[in-house]
Amino acid sequence: MARDHGPQIKDDALYEELKKQGNSSEKAARIANAKAAGTLHHDSVHLEDRTKADLMKEAAKIGIEGRSRMNKAGLVRAIRDHG
Numbered sequence: 001m002a003r004d005h006g007p008q009i010k011d012d013a014l015y016e017e018l019k020k021q022g023n024s025s026e027k028a029a030r031i032a033n034a035k036a037a038g039t040l041h042h043d044s045v046h047l048e049d050r051t052k053a054d055l056m057k058e059a060a061k062i063g064i065e066g067r068s069r070m071n072k073a074g075l076v077r078a079i080r081d082h083g
Helices: 012-020 025-037 052-062 072-081
Strands: none
Touching: 012 025, 052 072
């Protein structure tokens, strides 16, 4: 049974699983809360399935520097590591 992480975490079990996978606290909370709210999109988790152009837009939106020199795998890594 997942422990209660307080009112800021809406899906404690998913939060703990994401943390075990190596995600930051912030990223795990963002994904767990989005899933609990029903706003988690399939694309947001499976970055490898997205086009390079879409990844470039996402990287620009979150402010990843050096994105224009990255290949698709590099963009996926940078987006996952952000936050």
